[in-house]
Amino acid sequence: MGQTVQAGSASALRAIGREQLLRELSDIVGEANVLVSESDVAGYLVDWTDRFHGRVVAVVRPASTDEVSRVMRLAWETGTPVVPQSGNTSLVGSGTPDASGRAILLSLSRMNRVEAVDAINDTMTLEAGVVLEKAQEVAREASRLxxxxxxxxxxxxxxxxxxxxxxxxxxxxxxxxxxxxxGLEVVLSDGRVLNMMRGLRKDNTGYDLKQLFISSEGTLGVITRAVVKLFALPQASYTALAGVADVASAARLLELVKNAAGPALTGFELMQAKCISRVGETIDAVSVPEGIEAAPWWCLVELSYSRDPGVNPLEAILENAFERELVLDAFLANSVKESRAFWAIRESIPSADAHVGGNLHNDVSLEISDIPAFVEEALAGLNAAYDWIDPSIFGHLGDGNLHFNIGSTPAHLAFENEEGIREIVYRCVEAHNGSISAEHGIGQLKRGHFLALKSPLELEVMESIKRALDPRGILNPGKLLRDDVCA
Ligand SMILES: Cc1cc2nc3c(=O)[nH]c(=O)nc-3n(C[C@H](O)[C@H](O)[C@H](O)COP(=O)(O)OP(=O)(O)OC[C@H]3O[C@@H](n4cnc5c(N)ncnc54)[C@H](O)[C@@H]3O)c2cc1C
Structure with missing residues (x-):
């Protein structure tokens, strides 16, 4: 108790003891929203994968932009590190504090209001702590998507x-x-509020600053509010599971469906048959169609329409694919319930893998045309190095994004050989000019590889943006960039 909170750049900082910091935080958000007891903070300090654990001075739960601003001003004055956190579902440890115990964790969970739906502008204005599912529901209630x-x-x-x-x-x-x-509202590291809350689809007035904060993993500012786009709610959607012999056939099926369905193509997911079987074996609530073993890979295809075309367009598309010997077997969803059941399989793969344990996540992005060669080369490299690998490959093939996860039998071997596995996978990604993070980010998990693989000039530009927006380096230290960028 009473220890001094360390300062980053000593000169302009106000030295403050822990108790005083907690008092001043309580003055801003109320004592009930400054959590300090071990049991109250425990859930915030471990990531979803249970790999990263941290410590904090307190978890602080502001209820408004003004409160976030005042908390950030206090952090700025005292050089206190701040880790923004929303749902804490990051798969790369990006919202978990470090072990120093110096940071405050800023939880946005009380800022959970949907402020407005504008059906004419097709936009929704909402606070940062709104759970995604709630945002979807509110849009649906207004007949929007x-x-x-x-x-x-x-x-x-x-x-x-x-x-x-x-x-x-x-x-x-x-x-x-x-x-x-x-549109976006962001509280900067010194507490000033950058208001960019415009619902404009066209705005060519200089740099598009909001883009800097999108994908910045809490290292440049605290996002407090946003204006997001809405769309017409589809009146009809059609879903199928199509079994194919290999990844190259899946890519050709994607091309065929794109050509036939045009913009109606909403989702095109790829899954190994064994990922589906594993869901059937481990997740009671999800049922898997019989006969999945008829093909080693399966594509989940969804088309959606704002006006019901009357007949299921997937029937003709898949017939064509059968004739071309692209598809080995297929299941068409005959109802919304069946369609949801297909999606439940896809969405349960991470939980099924977690159930088995020992899976090393790789979330890679490649040009779609390179994916068949990438999968072949990466698997060949891994199989040559290790005879025990048990890959779990699935993902958003339509976006060129694979979750190229590597497990092992027995389960501990993959993590014991993490560096070797990642090196083989990332070398293949690099050879195809791909990305080591398609959607999960860098966080703590991928920082070393990101710093090693990103070009020096790209890193230099990123570091200068970090120094401009967070000169005291208080925002989410230990994530994404080098520790000494703001030293
Ligand atoms: C089962 C599972 C499946 C997933 N599937 C997908 C998928 O298909 N596609 C995909 O893209 N992702 C997927 N993810 C990961 C997903 O991207 C992230 O979990 C999610 O986007 C993070 O939201 P969150 O509210 O949980 O953020 P958190 O985990 O709380 O934070 C994530 C990062 O954002 C920062 N941050 C949080 N809130 C703010 C804020 N208000 N201002 C500034 N910085 C902030 C944090 O500091 C941290 O760096 C999946 C995760 C899980 C667990």
Whole structure:
């Protein structure tokens, strides 16, 4: 108790003891919203994968932009590190504090209001702590669609989705979060509020500053509010599971469906048959169609229409694919319930893998035409190095994004050989000019590889942006960039 909170750049900082810091935080957000007891803070200090653990002075829960601003001003004056956190579903440890115990964790969870839906402008204005699923529901109640969707949507929040530029299952049609954000409000590291809350689809007045904060993983500012795009609610959607012999056939099926369905193609996911079987074996609530073993890979295809075409267009498309011997077997969903059941399989793969344990996550992005060669080369490299690898490969093929996860039998071997596995996978990614993070970000997990693989000039520009916006280096230290960028 009473220890001095360390300062980053000593000169302009106000030295403050822990108790005084807690008092001043309580003055801003109320004592009930400054959590310090071990049991109250425990859930905030460990990431979703249970890999990263941290410590904090306190978890602080502001209820408004003004409170975030005053908390940040206090942090700025005292040089106190701040870790913004929303739903805490990051898969790369980006919202978990370090072990120093010097930071405050700023939880946006009380800022959970949807402020407005504008049906004419097709926009929704909402606070950063709104859970993604709630945003989808509010849009649906207004007969609109907010298309961002992924397995953690019941917990992940808008602020976190924006800070990580989340992708998910409908990127093919609607784009990543970056494409969905029109306006943003951000509290800067010194507490000033940068108001860019405009619902404009066209605005060519200089640099598009909001883009800097999208995917910045809490290192440049605290996102407090946003204006996001809405779309017409589809009146009909058609879903199928199509079994194919290999990844090259899946890519050719994607091309065929794109040509036949045009913009109606909403989702095109790829899954290894064994990922599906594993869901059937480990997740009681999800049932898997019989006969999945008929093909080693399966594509989950979804088309959606604002006006019901009357007949299921997937029937003719898949017939064509059968004739071309692209598809080995297929299941068509005959109802919304069956369609949801297909999606439940896809979305349960991470939980099924977690159930088995020992899976090393790789979230890679490649040009779609390079994916078959990438999978072949990476698997050949891994199999040559290790005879025990047990890959779990699935992902958003339509976006060129694979979750190229590597497990092992027995389960501990993959993590014991983490560096070797990542080196083989990332070498293949690099050879195809791909990216080591398609949608989960860098956080703590991938920082070393990111710093090693990103070009020196790209890193230099990123570091100068960090220094300009967070000169005292108080925002989310230990994530993304080098520790000494602001020293
Ligand atoms: C089962 C599962 C499936 C997933 N599937 C997908 C998927 O298909 N596609 C995909 O893109 N992602 C997926 N994810 C990861 C997902 O991107 C992130 O979990 C999510 O976007 C983060 O939202 P969050 O609210 O949980 O943020 P958090 O985990 O709380 O934070 C994530 C990062 O954002 C920062 N941050 C949070 N809130 C703010 C804020 N208000 N201002 C500034 N910075 C902030 C944090 O500091 C941290 O760096 C999945 C995760 C899980 C657990």
């Amino acid at each position: 907010f298309p961002l969707s992924f397995a953690a949507e019941g917990t992940a929040c808008i602020g976190g989705c924006i800070a990580t530029n989340a992708g998910g299952t409908a990127v093919l049609r609607y784009g990543n979060t970056r494409e969905l954000v029109l």
